[in-house]
Amino acid sequence: MCSTWFPWRPIKLIFKGLPDSALVCNDYNSNFRRSMLVPTHEAKPTSLMFTNLSKKASKHYTISSKSISMEDLKPRPANSSPLTPLGFLERAATIYGDSPSIIYGDTTYTWSDTHCRCLQLASSLSSMGIQRGHIVSVISPNTPPMYELHFAVPMAGAILNTINTRLDARTISILLTHSESKLIFVDQAFCALIHDALALFPPETKRPMLVLITDDAAAEESSSSCIMIHDDFVDSYEEMILKGDSDFRWIRPVSEWDPIVLNYTSGTTSSPKGVVQCHRGIFIITLDVLLEWEVQKQSVYLWTLPMFHGNGWSLTWGMAAVGGTNICIRKFDAALIYTLIRRHHVTHLCGAPVVLNMLTNSPTNRPFDWPVKILTCGAPPPSEVLLRTESLGFDVTHGYGLTETAGPVVFCSWKAEWNQLPTKERARLKSRQGVRTVAMTAVDVVDQKTGKSVKQDGVSIGEIVLKGGSIMLGYLKDRDATTKSMTEEGWFFTGDVGVMHPDGYLEIKDRSKDVIISGGENLSSVEVESVLYMNPSVNEAAVVARPDEFWGETPCAFVSIREGLTQKPTEEEIIEHCRGKLPRFMVPKTVVFMTELPKTSTGKIQKYLLREMAMSMGRAKHPRSEGKK
Numbered sequence: 174m175c176s177t178w179f180p181w182r183p184i185k186l187i188f189k190g191l192p193d194s195a196l197v198c199n200d201y202n203s204n205f206r207r208s209m210l211v212p213t214h215e216a217k218p219t220s221l222m223f224t225n226l227s228k229k230a231s232k233h234y235t236i237s238s239k240s241i242s243m244e245d246l247k248p249r250p251a252n253s254s255p256l257t258p259l260g261f262l263e264r265a266a267t268i269y270g271d272s273p274s275i276i277y278g279d280t281t282y283t284w285s286d287t288h289c290r291c292l293q294l295a296s297s298l299s300s301m302g303i304q305r306g307h308i309v310s311v312i313s314p315n316t317p318p319m320y321e322l323h324f325a326v327p328m329a330g331a332i333l334n335t336i337n338t339r340l341d342a343r344t345i346s347i348l349l350t351h352s353e354s355k356l357i358f359v360d361q362a363f364c365a366l367i368h369d370a371l372a373l374f375p376p377e378t379k380r381p382m383l384v385l386i387t388d389d390a391a392a393e394e395s396s397s398s399c400i401m402i403h404d405d406f407v408d409s410y411e412e413m414i415l416k417g418d419s420d421f422r423w424i425r426p427v428s429e430w431d432p433i434v435l436n437y438t439s440g441t442t443s444s445p446k447g448v449v450q451c452h453r454g455i456f457i458i459t460l461d462v463l464l465e466w467e468v469q470k471q472s473v474y475l476w477t478l479p480m481f482h483g484n485g486w487s488l489t490w491g492m493a494a495v496g497g498t499n500i501c502i503r504k505f506d507a508a509l510i511y512t513l514i515r516r517h518h519v520t521h522l523c524g525a526p527v528v529l530n531m532l533t534n535s536p537t538n539r540p541f542d543w544p545v546k547i548l549t550c551g552a553p554p555p556s557e558v559l560l561r562t563e564s565l566g567f568d569v570t571h572g573y574g575l576t577e578t579a580g581p582v583v584f585c586s587w588k589a590e591w592n593q594l595p596t597k598e599r600a601r602l603k604s605r606q607g608v609r610t611v612a613m614t615a616v617d618v619v620d621q622k623t624g625k626s627v628k629q630d631g632v633s634i635g636e637i638v639l640k641g642g643s644i645m646l647g648y649l650k651d652r653d654a655t656t657k658s659m660t661e662e663g664w665f666f667t668g669d670v671g672v673m674h675p676d677g678y679l680e681i682k683d684r685s686k687d688v689i690i691s692g693g694e695n696l697s698s699v700e701v702e703s704v705l706y707m708n709p710s711v712n713e714a715a716v717v718a719r720p721d722e723f724w725g726e727t728p729c730a731f732v733s734i735r736e737g738l739t740q741k742p743t744e745e746e747i748i749e750h751c752r753g754k755l756p757r758f759m760v761p762k763t764v765v766f767m768t769e770l771p772k773t774s775t776g777k778i779q780k781y782l783l784r785e786m787a788m789s790m791g792r793a794k795h796p797r798s799e800g801k802k
């Protein structure tokens with residue numbers, strides 16, 4: 174009854190001296206001490222009466238107009254501190270102070286160390302003039318400094334921008350100018366790259382300060398290039414920590430909507446866009462992912478996913494929340510990964526489907542004695558790849574998200590009854606993207622013309638739209654793209670197309686830009702790819718549109734073949750393999766073999782490059798007899 178009256182309802186009302194029969198909401202669980210009912214002679218009668226007061230009680234008690242009514246109960250400072258993930262670190266230092274926070278080669282830090290180092294770094298940043306709202310960039314692989322900067326930079330009030338290490342100098346130069354970065358932390362392996370990027374700055378543009386991150390493990394690869402520009406650095410990372418004050422009072426956000434990170438998208442479909450996320454959004458997604466992926470306290474997390482990729486899907490902050498151990502590595506190396514999983518008894522790791530593929534194809538792969546949980550996201554995982562990964566003892570969780578959502582916000586939440594199904598069927602179910610996380614408000618698939626929800630039949634295609642607390646604030650300096658992607662009705666348009674299955678699970682069919690239209694019919698490149706992956710000789714597959722003289726467009730498959738095969742398949746054999754499993758119009762008409770498919774820095778296949786190659790082949794020609802579907 175109470176909840177229908179007041180949006181901010183009390184959990185329990187305690188009225189001193191009132192008989193039990195006068196308690197209005199006596200079923201709830203926590204304390205709310207406020208005398209709302211007073212003897213009638215002290216208060217003016219009001220029309221608002223509690224209907225379940227006993228007759229006797231209602232005679233003596235009525236609502237005081239002097240007291241605070243339900244409507245007046247508003248947020249107060251005690252319950253309105255801005256949400257921020259930065260507080261996770263202080264807490265981790267209190268609870269897990271002596272436990273390892275980061276292991277990197279022979280170096281181990283504890284949570285006390287990490288807390289202290291981040292405060293010292295934040296203090297040094299402040300001393301150097303870094304202030305609230307400034308952008309501070311970092312280019313580094315997954316090293317301890319890269320992890321620490323996720324706390325230290327926003328603790329100085331600034332906004333962290335992690336730069337993708339695989340970008341070229343020209344793109345980095347554009348991003349740094351666009352972000353107006355004030356300072357860049359540069360791992361020594363990337364000195365030459367940053368040097369080249371800065372050389373491309375327009376003449377009048379102010380240059381950022383540079384701080385050098387030295388690393389013995391990187392020394393070999395980068396010593397000469399680092400000496401070249403050594404004088405350009407204002408300081409070194411470790412010096413800044415030494416100079417810093419460990420009692421520094423970190424700068425809390427004024428509002429939870431204050432920006433905390435700027436991340437550029439992968440650039441799979443167009444130039445990278447600068448996504449800005451706030452403290453609140455990151456707080457929400459971090460807890461959401463931990464809950465959905467069932468990350469236990471003091472888990473051991475191996476950093477196979479680059480932290481520059483959406484801040485490692487927010488698990489950078491997540492590991493502090495659970496006091497886990499971060500195992501850092503500079504490079505993806507399947508043999509090293511298997512060694513580290515065993516050495517440190519790793520419990521969790523993440524990776525785009527390409528990482529799963531590399532792990533399963535590695536000659537060093539061997540099953541584990543304990544379940545190693547792996548979260549895959551970032552691209553559609555073919556069911557064959559899921560199957561192979563699980564057969565090694567990995568427990569795969571499949572999530573879907575974008576840089577714009579700060580991590581996975583849709584998960585293929587697993588149902589116990591599915592464990593009874595045959596393995597192939599399980600893998601097929603798991604390749605679906607799934608259901609919104611608890612912190613997301615809603616997910617839908619809408620018709621691109623009418624904007625109405627499509628039928629929940631697993632066939633009707635529409636655009637995937639999302640709403641929830643971790644959707645970005647917007648794209649930096651791009652009002653048009655921001656308003657286009659987030660409508661007044663409250664939806665964020667993902668640019669992905671998919672279907673909603675009758676059981677409420679979402680499945681992506683393609684990115685809008687990758688849909689192939691053959692003879693007027695939309696064709697999902699993802700479906701064709703998953704059939705190609707069923708061929709045991711196929712290592713990687715991607716399908717794009719090739720202009721076709723008769724159909725307008727037809728599927729063109731690019732494949733790489735597994736290493737070590739004595740007999741490689743022919744184009745006709747690959748086409749024949751698809752014929753048995755796909756409707757005729759979906760069967761690739763062209764197959765191109767490549768040693769390796771081109772990928773973005775986040776491991777996604779660069780379909781726009783393949784599309785350009787397919788375009789350059791000219792229109793596919795057909796004998797007249799092929800003009801039937």
Ligand SMILES: Nc1ncnc2c1ncn2[C@@H]1O[C@H](COP(=O)(O)OP(=O)(O)OP(=O)(O)O)[C@@H](O)[C@H]1O
Pocket residue numbers: 438439440441442443444445446549550551552553554571572573574575576577606667668669681684775777
């Ligand atoms: N589980 C998944 N299955 C299928 N596709 C996925 C999955 N997770 C993410 N994606 C794809 O990745 C996209 C988000 O990727 P990201 O934010 O890294 O940048 P990008 O979209 O690849 O780059 P750009 O926007 O610059 O083209 C999604 O829109 C979707 O197409």
